[in-house]
Amino acid sequence: MAYTFQVTFDSADPHALADWWADALGWEVEPSDEPFIRGLIEAGHVTEDDTTTHRGALVWKAGAAIRHPDGLEGAPRVLFQLVLDPKTVKNRVHLDVSTGSEDPRALVERLIAKGAKHLHEGSQGPYTWTTLADPQGNELCVAH
Template structure:
């Protein structure tokens, strides 16, 4: 049997990071179901402390997710999960963003302008890539 998966990234501030990554990838932030959240609070299954407000909308404090515009058929979901501690070491796993026919350098420049940090350029045989860190320090590579 083959399994599905989602990628989970720890974050001390998941909602802005989900926004950043959705913009970076051309994906969509999953919408909040405010009436559902309020119903769970009213029924005693959650509390106001489990929520926060992001961009004027009630959301779960525990995290935010993004998905490919074609849904889970396009790519696995990415969940940005709240953790209280900041990132302190290099990631053991990172995302490789492949630009296809788009210019990877144009994407690198756009992401740096939106808060990414340029870390280094890499090359192995004919493969070349740029390694960046997102606004919270998580590494990613951009290539064709």
Template sequence: MAYEFQVTQDSTDPHNLADWWAETLGWEVEPQDEAFIRRMISEGHATEDDTKTHNGALVWKAGAAIRHPDRPRVLFQWVPEEKSAKNRMHLDVRVGDDDVDAVVRKLVARGATVLHTGRQGPVAWTTLTDPQGNEFCVSP
């Protein structure tokens, strides 16, 4: 039996990180239903403290997701603590025919940090961190 999955990333600022990754991957931030959120509050299932305003919309404070119709959903989940160690799992962003160095320069201009470049045989990659310090690689 095959299962579906989503990738979940802990974050101290999930909505801004979701925005960053949606732009990086060319995906969209999953919309949140403001009417549903308000109903959950009015029915006592949630409180105003469970929400925040992001880009002018009422959203759940606990997280934000990005999506692409042909890919697993990525959820950015709020946690109170900053990242403290190397990721045990990371995303590899494959840019195909795009110029890897140009993509890396754009990502750095938007807040990523280059950690190092690597090569194994004919395969080369650049390892970076996103604005919250999560490692990821960019390769052709």
């Protein structure tokens, strides 16, 4: 049997990081279901402390997710979950972003302008890539 999966990032500010990655990848932030959240609060299943407001919407404090515009058929869901411990070491897993026929340098420049940090350039044979860190320090590579 084959399994599906989502990729999960620990984050000190999951909603801001979901916004950043959605913009970086051209994906969509999953919308909040405010009536559902309010119903759970009214029923006593959760409290207001389990929520926050992001861009004027009531959202779960614990996290936010993004998905490909084509849905889960396009790519796995990416979840950003609230973890207050700071990142202290290099990620053991990271995303490699392929720009296809588009110029990868344009994406690298755009991401740096939006808060990414340039870490280094790499190459192996005919393949080259740029390693960046997102605004919270998670590594990613943009493939050339």
